[in-house]
Amino acid sequence: MKKINTPLALNKIRSLKAGDELLLSGTIYTARDQAHKRLAQALKKGVHLPIELKNAVIYYCGSTQTPKGKIIGSCGPTTGSRMDAFTPLLLAKGLKAMIGKGKRSREVIKAIRKYRGIYFVTYAGCGALLAGCVKKAKTIAYGDLGPEAILKLEVKDFPLIVAVDPKGRSIYGKD
């Protein structure tokens, strides 16, 4: 299977098509509902962000507590569409890739095409399996949000399927 490493500059993802399967290694950041709300507020106010958005990969994930002696707990993807309202702004500010599950809105697909981003899905409801791909995990922002904090993850061979490619083609069809 095709392998790919972060940072995901455009030259690495340009040729990817909806439906392609690949394994990702490198740095990704978890962020879900409340973290997106805060990132969007910070961008609107012009406040410094806790992560560098340029060419970043955001993983829609809120893991369990980390069991003793383990790197991370169960950590599968959450529903991408709940982040739709915030996504076009983040893409405009440099976000390159998102990992989640399920469909995205027309506006998000349009923004992905405009900013040449990409949306991946990964095995949904398989958090124990995906925990095996995480080699390092550290909370780097919004710790008060508990499971919704931003974690910096180092992943190895994290399984992905391209759901919306940089040309705006969706694996779920036109709808």
Added chain:
Amino acid sequence: MRKIGALKIKKAAAELAKRANFFLRKDVLAALRHAYAAEKNKRAKNILKAILDNAAIAAKKKLAICQDTGMPCVFVELGQEVRVEGDLNKAINSGIEEGYTKGYFRRSIIKDPLSRGRSGYLPALIHIDIVPGNKLKLTVLPKGFGCENKAQLKMFNPTAKIEDVKKFIIDAVRSAGPDACPPYVVGVGIGGTADYAVYLAKKALLDDIYKDSNLQITDYGCEFNPGSLGKLEDLPKEINQLNIGPMGLGGKNTVLAVNIHIYPTHIAGLPVAVNISCHALRSASVVL
């Protein structure tokens, strides 16, 4: 009266919380294995394999099957000859908290639903039924919200056709689409009142699936006209024709099972509720 102490109930709730989140139900596993064997679509088969591998890893490494360890829903069948010594609700809540803490589960519950804020494990959502006998049955169903968000209720006119009810159920699955982690188990509540239909739809998820059929109908003192239920029989088949498939990427397995609970209702209405479960349908029970 048979006495059952609060501590015993607390310990049982803690154990069930762990068991439900670490070990996928045997009937769900059997249905997933059957789906895997029957699936022809290559990608769908790979995804079903990942789902089965995930269940094995969770059980072996004591990791939650899914990071969304849910809102803990607890169903109590309390025999009327049982006297609980102590506070039943408190015992269940403290057991859930202990199980969730020791299992390193996710703190998914927030006490301010409007302004959100810090999250924790409590409260559990407790349903109590008084039943004959001197036993206490405790069931823990951790319900993830990816699928809970797809629940639906419709108050039909009493003159609605069974076909309309069927269409509503199928449309509820269609609108969940890929988002709620298919293949699904679909719980349906028909009759009663608005709140009761929604409760029955959730309770239907506790039924064992895939014994001999992927459709199960339970009724509560209904007297059906001949042919009333016949039209519901091909619901699983019709839903599977939606071709949503595992992760919504196509395939013949969109539902593992459809469980329907039916209750008598009022001459003026026909409440129908749908509660969808993701493939990680988790619950565990014990009889004390």
